Amino acid sequence: xxxxxxxxxxxxxxxxxxxxxxxxxxxxxxxxxxxxxxxxxxxxxxxxxxxxxxxxxxxxxxxxxxxxxxxxxxxxxxxxxxxxxxxxxxxxxxxxxxxxxxxxxxxxxxxxxxxxxxxxxxxxxxxxxxxxxxxxxxxxxxxxxxxxxxxxxxxxxxxxxxxxxxxxxxxxxxxxxxxxxxxxxxxxxxxxxxxxxxxxxxxxxxxxxxxxxxxxxxxxxxxxxxxxxxxxxxxxxxxxxxxxxxxxxxxxxxxxxxxxxxxxxxxxxxxxxxxxxxxxxxxxxxxxxxxxxxxxxxxxxxxxxxxxxxxxxxxxxxxxxxxxxxxxxxxxxxxxxxxxxxxxxxxxxxxxxxxxxxxxxxxxxxxxxxxxxxxxxxxxxxxxxxxxxxxxxxxxxxxxxxxxxxxxxxxxxxxxxxxxxxxxxxxxxxxxxxxxxxxxxxxxxxxxxxxxxxxxxxxxxxxxxxxxxxxxxxxxxxxxxxxxxxxxxxxxxxxxxxxxxxxxxxxxxxxxxxxxxxxxxxxxxxxxxxxxxxxxxxxxxxxxxxxxxxxxxxxxxxxxxxxxxxxxxxxxxxxxxxxxxxxxxxxxxxxxxxxxxxxxxxxxxxxxxxxxxxxxxxxxxxxxxxxxxxxxxxxxxxxxxxxxxxxxxxxxxxxxxxxxxxxxxxxxxxxxxxxxxxxxxxxxxxxxxxxxxxxxx
Numbered sequence: 001x002x003x004x005x006x007x008x009x010x011x012x013x014x015x016x017x018x019x020x021x022x023x024x025x026x027x028x029x030x031x032x033x034x035x036x037x038x039x040x041x042x043x044x045x046x047x048x049x050x051x052x053x054x055x056x057x058x059x060x061x062x063x064x065x066x067x068x069x070x071x072x073x074x075x076x077x078x079x080x081x082x083x084x085x086x087x088x089x090x091x092x093x094x095x096x097x098x099x100x101x102x103x104x105x106x107x108x109x110x111x112x113x114x115x116x117x118x119x120x121x122x123x124x125x126x127x128x129x130x131x132x133x134x135x136x137x138x139x140x141x142x143x144x145x146x147x148x149x150x151x152x153x154x155x156x157x158x159x160x161x162x163x164x165x166x167x168x169x170x171x172x173x174x175x176x177x178x179x180x181x182x183x184x185x186x187x188x189x190x191x192x193x194x195x196x197x198x199x200x201x202x203x204x205x206x207x208x209x210x211x212x213x214x215x216x217x218x219x220x221x222x223x224x225x226x227x228x229x230x231x232x233x234x235x236x237x238x239x240x241x242x243x244x245x246x247x248x249x250x251x252x253x254x255x256x257x258x259x260x261x262x263x264x265x266x267x268x269x270x271x272x273x274x275x276x277x278x279x280x281x282x283x284x285x286x287x288x289x290x291x292x293x294x295x296x297x298x299x300x301x302x303x304x305x306x307x308x309x310x311x312x313x314x315x316x317x318x319x320x321x322x323x324x325x326x327x328x329x330x331x332x333x334x335x336x337x338x339x340x341x342x343x344x345x346x347x348x349x350x351x352x353x354x355x356x357x358x359x360x361x362x363x364x365x366x367x368x369x370x371x372x373x374x375x376x377x378x379x380x381x382x383x384x385x386x387x388x389x390x391x392x393x394x395x396x397x398x399x400x401x402x403x404x405x406x407x408x409x410x411x412x413x414x415x416x417x418x419x420x421x422x423x424x425x426x427x428x429x430x431x432x433x434x435x436x437x438x439x440x441x442x443x444x445x446x447x448x449x450x451x452x453x454x455x456x457x458x459x460x461x462x463x464x465x466x467x468x469x470x471x472x473x474x475x476x477x478x479x480x481x482x483x484x485x486x487x488x489x490x491x492x493x494x495x496x497x498x499x500x501x502x503x504x505x506x507x508x509x510x511x512x513x514x515x516x517x518x519x520x521x522x523x524x525x526x527x528x529x530x531x532x533x534x535x536x537x538x539x540x541x542x543x544x545x546x547x548x549x550x551x552x553x554x555x556x557x558x559x560x561x562x563x564x565x566x567x568x569x570x571x572x573x574x575x576x577x578x579x580x581x582x583x584x585x586x587x588x589x590x591x592x593x594x595x596x597x598x599x600x601x602x603x604x605x606x607x608x609x610x611x612x613x614x615x616x617x618x619x620x621x622x623x624x625x626x627x628x629x630x631x632x633x634x635x636x637x638x639x640x641x642x643x644x645x646x647x648x649x650x651x652x653x654x655x656x657x658x659x660x661x662x663x664x665x666x667x668x669x670x671x672x673x674x675x676x677x678x679x680x681x682x683x684x685x686x687x688x689x690x691x692x693x694x695x696x697x
Contacts, residue, residue, distance in 0.1 A: 023150075468510060475614065
């Protein structure tokens with residue numbers, strides 16, 4: 001038995017609609033709710049007693065409180081209410097809204113009466129209080145209770161409250177078989193705001209879904225910004241068009257990709273091009289609180305019912321709330337797994353095409369994945385596409401040089417661009433052109449770092465030295481001839497090996513320019529992860545991204561990934577090499593691997609390179625000519641012959657040494673050719689095996 005204190009509620013109103021009084025009296029008399037309403041010394045709720053007309057019994061002592069007479073009076077009140085029941089009606093606003101919903105969803109008369117009661121009990125405290133006096137209700141008892149209260153055939157009520165009934169399938173009223181109270185579980189409405197809207201305003205039924213489903217905003221990007229997934233779009237667009245034309249059911253598309261890649265914008269762009277309305281299933285309520293997976297599924301069911309006959313699409317973002325909200329570590333199942341049969345049926349029968357959006361496909365039961373018509377990954381756009389997005393969205397904020405530099409950031413997602421541009425435009429009137437670029441780059445950099453990516457850098461990895469010419473590379477192959485051949489084939493696998501600073505990476509930069517291809521540089525630190533399996537994934541994604549971008553892929557320190565498997569001590573070391581070999585074999589573009597350590601490379605890997613080129617220290621003639629070029633670049637005097645002889649005798653000199661010395665020049669100016677030579681000698685003297693003593697300026 002419930003405690004008296006729990007049942008006691010304050011009823012704010014001093015009057016009640018006749019139909020609510022009728023329902024309350026049926027609860028008290030026909031369903032024996034009086035047992036909780038009456039106690040030995042008075043009423044459980046004086047407010048209810050007063051509204052029902054029993055106020056004259058209040059204030060009496062326990063001896064004068066005659067329960068038998070009060071029960072008789074309750075029966076008389078019920079008889080009177082039954083006689084007047086034809087005149088007792090619910091508010092016109094509620095009746096009209098139920099009628100509109102009925103036409104839209106296809107409710108039966110019994111469904112309508114139950115929906116009216118469910119809305120009323122959520123809004124009327126007296127009815128809610130009286131229903132509590134019935135105590136815990138099983139599903140069968142709840143059906144009987146409603147049949148009595150609403151004077152409906154019990155089989156019809158049972159049918160309406162079944163999982164296959166329209167009320168449940170539409171999400172309007174979802175009986176929870178695990179709950180025991182009439183209001184909080186047995187008649188669980190779509191949302192609290194839905195109950196309020198049903199009695200407060202006569203409006204378009206679509207607005208009744210406020211807080212659960214909303215009309216999506218306009219697209220900020222167009223489909224032209226998604227050409228990097230053009231093959232998938234070429235299938236998806238006509239499929240959605242035909243699905244609506246022939247009213248195909250069970251149309252579901254799964255879009256996944258890292259945050260900010262434009263999944264929501266793609267959904268909006270698709271709806272705009274097709275001429276459809278787009279509705280979002282909310283992930284938070286009107287108060288900004290998160291909505292759990294079960295509630296979101298109910299909102300989705302309601303949207304499917306409401307929009308079945310409209311040219312519309314539904315987007316269900318953050319599908320992790322449903323498909324991946326379990327506790328995998330503890331074995332707890334997700335919302336979808338707990339309702340697997342229903343989810344499968346929903347994916348087969350939903351009348352409105354739906355786009356399901358997720359940041360990741362991992363963790364979602366493969367049994368669900370296979371039921372989607374299409375599964376499309378939305379990666380970060382390739383460099384050309386990133387440049388186009390920056391040009392279209394930020395041309396008033398960024399100059400061409402800035403756009404080109406920022407477009408090289410491989411992790412730059414469209415949403416990051418849009419958000420940064422929005423912030424800068426807000427304060428544009430207070431910034432000059434230079435400050436606008438700086439502000440934009442700062443916002444983007446901070447966002448990238450927060451996402452775990454490297455920030456923007458003005459020292460681009462894709463920039464050649466100021467003085468660069470392949471003739472200064474001491475290689476055992478004619479690199480100009482190699483470049484000419486690759487211009488024709490646009491495909492090749494090169495291994496560049498030799499001491500540090502000999503120009504391996506710089507040659508990759510120069511070759512990309514010659515081939516007019518974007519350059520993608522990956523180092524060991526970019527691809528290695530502490531998590532098992534992540535290294536292989538990163539390698540695979542690097543090759544896939546280069547393929548999408550049409551980029552020249554340069555992997556530096558490739559010895560990290562191609563160590564001889566015969567010396568492997570751990571399983572992941574072998575799988576790492578295997579993955580690298582598989583990707584090299586299937587890659588159709590230009591791939592350059594550079595390494596300082598050739599001896600430890602796997603023999604199978606060596607066979608897969610089309611050409612292996614050794615880079616060595618500068619020859620004497622190359623050293624002299626490169627020295628002359630740099631003296632001219634620094635506006636130094638023409639070197640004397642003794643200086644040229646001196647530069648010719650420096651051992652293990654590389655183009656990289658010149659670059660290092662030039663970096664010193666920024667804070668320690670080099671004023672003469674002699675000082676330049678001294679700096680180069682000092683740079684080379686510390687190399688392993690060098691016979692020179694260290695020199696100082």
